[in-house]
Amino acid sequence: xxxxxxxxxxxxxxxLLLVACLVWTTALAIFPFIGLKSTFRTxxxxxxxxxxxIILYPVFVYLFSGWASxxxxxISDLVVANxxxxxxQMDAEQLESALGFREExxxxxxxxxxxxxxxxxxxxxxxxxxxFSRLLYQGYQLWAQLKDxxxxxxxxxxxxxxxxxxxxxxxxxxxxxxxxVIPEEILTRQLDLKIAITHELQHFRQKDVEWEFFxxxxxxxxxxxxxxxxxxxxxxxxxxxxxxxIIVNRSPYGIRAYCECLLRTSRSQSKSNRSRHIRLPxxxxxxxxxxxxxxxxxxxxxxxxxTNERQNRGSKLVSALASISVIGIxxxxxxxxxxxxxxxxxxxxxxxxxxxERMNTINNVAR
Amino acid sequence: xxxxKDNTLLTEVELEFMNAVWAxxxxxxxxxxxxxxxxxxxxxxxxxxxxxxxxxxxxxxSIKTExxxxxxxxxxxxxxxxxxxxxLSAKLFNNTPSSLVARLVDDENLSDDALQEIRDLLDRRLRxxxx
Numbered sequence: 001x002x003x004x005x006x007x008x009x010x011x012x013x014x015x016l017l018l019v020a021c022l023v024w025t026t027a028l029a030i031f032p033f034i035g036l037k038s039t040f041r042t043x044x045x046x047x048x049x050x051x052x053x054i055i056l057y058p059v060f061v062y063l064f065s066g067w068a069s070x071x072x073x074x075i076s077d078l079v080v081a082n083x084x085x086x087x088x089q090m091d092a093e094q095l096e097s098a099l100g101f102r103e104e105x106x107x108x109x110x111x112x113x114x115x116x117x118x119x120x121x122x123x124x125x126x127x128x129x130x131x132f133s134r135l136l137y138q139g140y141q142l143w144a145q146l147k148d149x150x151x152x153x154x155x156x157x158x159x160x161x162x163x164x165x166x167x168x169x170x171x172x173x174x175x176x177x178x179x180x181v182i183p184e185e186i187l188t189r190q191l192d193l194k195i196a197i198t199h200e201l202q203h204f205r206q207k208d209v210e211w212e213f214f215x216x217x218x219x220x221x222x223x224x225x226x227x228x229x230x231x232x233x234x235x236x237x238x239x240x241x242x243x244x245x246i247i248v249n250r251s252p253y254g255i256r257a258y259c260e261c262l263l264r265t266s267r268s269q270s271k272s273n274r275s276r277h278i279r280l281p282x283x284x285x286x287x288x289x290x291x292x293x294x295x296x297x298x299x300x301x302x303x304x305x306x307t308n309e310r311q312n313r314g315s316k317l318v319s320a321l322a323s324i325s326v327i328g329i330x331x332x333x334x335x336x337x338x339x340x341x342x343x344x345x346x347x348x349x350x351x352x353x354x355x356x357e358r359m360n361t362i363n364n365v366a367r
Numbered sequence: 368x369x370x371x372k373d374n375t376l377l378t379e380v381e382l383e384f385m386n387a388v389w390a391x392x393x394x395x396x397x398x399x400x401x402x403x404x405x406x407x408x409x410x411x412x413x414x415x416x417x418x419x420x421x422x423x424x425x426x427x428x429s430i431k432t433e434x435x436x437x438x439x440x441x442x443x444x445x446x447x448x449x450x451x452x453x454x455l456s457a458k459l460f461n462n463t464p465s466s467l468v469a470r471l472v473d474d475e476n477l478s479d480d481a482l483q484e485i486r487d488l489l490d491r492r493l494r495x496x497x498x
Contacts, residue, residue, distance in 0.1 A: 150423065152416045162416055164378045184420065185380050187413040 003110045010221070011102065012337055013054060017227045019333045020050040023326050024234070034318050038308065040242035041206070042319045046326055047234055048211060053327045057334035068335045075336050080346045092353045103339075124224070131220040138216075142172060142282065149181055158204065160197060162187060167269040171200040172282035173209050181282075185268065195253055195261045196285050202246055203283045208239045212283050237298065239283070244306050259303050262286055266299055374424045376454060377447075384417050385426060385440065385447070393439035 024047060031037050053060075068074060076099045082088060083095055097104075112118050149161035158178045169182040180200040186192050203209060215232050222228035248255050266286045286299055340347070377385055387402040388394070394402075396415045403409075418438055421427045429436040442450075452467070460466040471485070 150416060150420050152412065162420065164381070164420065184378055184417065187417055188380055188383075188407055188409060190408060190410055190413070193410075193413065 004106055007106050014225055016054045016334055020330050021227045021230055023329050027326055040238055040245050044238040044242045046323050049323055050326050050330050053330040060331050061334055061338055064335050065338050074338055074340050077340055077344045080350050084346055128220040131223055168265055168284045169196040170282040170284040171203050171209055178204055192261045198247055198251055199285055202243045208283045240302055241305050244302055248306050255306055381421055388440050389444040393437055395435045395437055
């Protein structure tokens with residue numbers, strides 16, 4: 001695998017993230033009209049599915065790029081075909097340099113010839129290394145916190161631990177075990193204890209802990225991409241909405257008791273000076289961020305969502321169609337983005353036009 | 368690096384349990400639960416976990432009897448009060464207990480009775496030091 005290939009994959013993933021974000025934003029606008037407005041579990045599945053499609057894109061490209069190349073199904077050939085059909089006006093040389101822009105960038109970064117590129121790549125490497133070290137440190141902190149906690153109960157491979165260092169319950173995992181860590185003071189509030197454990201168990205069912213680990217692991221590579229932060233915020237918001245919705249619908253505690261538990265937990269975090277305000281790779285009952293304002297705003301939104309009038313379940317068929325559409329768009333884009341293996345007939349035509357224009361210019365100068 | 372965990376001081380919940388243990392002298396989880404102030408509707412497992420935490424922090428020791436564990440404190444309430452005050456004095460009053468007392472006396476919320484109690488305590492301590 002050459003450095004060019006690695007860089008190309010990296011660029012592809014970033015572009016696909018942007019495409020997935022645009023598709024997702026469009027889907028969010030359409031959801032109310034197709035009865036999927038309050039179907040948070042489906043929305044979360046869709047969001048995670050589109051990201052899963054990005055991870056699997058090399059497989060898809062490997063399977064379909066040959067066929068796509070034979071049929072000139074790639075963005076550059078489609079643009080050239082439209083240009084030759086006169087669908088848009090542009091200088092031929094400008095068009096070719098635009099089409100070769102990405103290749104030029106990749107060459108420039110890999111060769112590290114210019115000082116600016118060296119600075120850019122150096123800064124990226126340093127920030128990535130710092131973020132990666134931070135990730136390892138957070139992992140160590142988490143391990144230490146689990147080690148210092150006390151076992152309350154074990155359900156299969158889920159260990160419910162009690163910690164006197166935290167004020168917000170959270171769930172996390174290692175390679176083999178899953179953990180729900182609850183603050184010691186919550187032991188004195190039976191209902192809150194039950195609600196907290198139910199909430200964290202639901203996060204396990206939704207595989208939210210695994211997704212959270214995945215999000216955190218991507219940070220050292222995608223820290224510079226704003227779409228990554230938008231995606232993280234969306235996933236974190238949706239997983240709480242989905243979890244709240246399921247618990248409120250299924251559990252016997254009722255919305256009021258559940259919301260009050262969230263409020264009490266949030267208040268106890270604000271009051272507590274013992275808890276460590278370091279974001280560990282985990283999923284918490286209420287947001288563990290340092291900013292009171294953003295914490296309040298997410299909590300407020302969650303309570304508003306739960307107390308919304310009627311929440312429909314949405315049709316399974318519509319959900320399936322929406323999922324196929326979103327994931328299909330991501331896959332299709334990944335194939336269309338690939339460079340053609342050979343120049344197509346249209347591309348040769350473009351090159352001929354450029355050469356003729358050049359010859360024309362030289363002849364004019366000679367005259 | 369990660370701060371070393373301070374196990375010498377009790378959390379609010381642990382203090383509630385220790386107060387109950389100090390009140391009964393020694394007892395089982397259920398006996399301690401009955402003496403909690405304010406009374407709480409606790410699950411036995413929750414109370415038992417807190418007692419085990421206290422044992423692991425070495426504030427309690429347990430002896431296994433036929434039916435259950437009997438817990439007894441390893442530290443007197445007065446000793447713990449001193450330790451807490453020393454900690455408070457060290458952390459908040461730069462190791463100058465006089466500042467701590469001055470702060471207490473300056474506090475407008477101190478009633479005449481409380482002030483008289485402090486005065487009596489001071490007299491007692493001074494007498495002890497003299498002898």
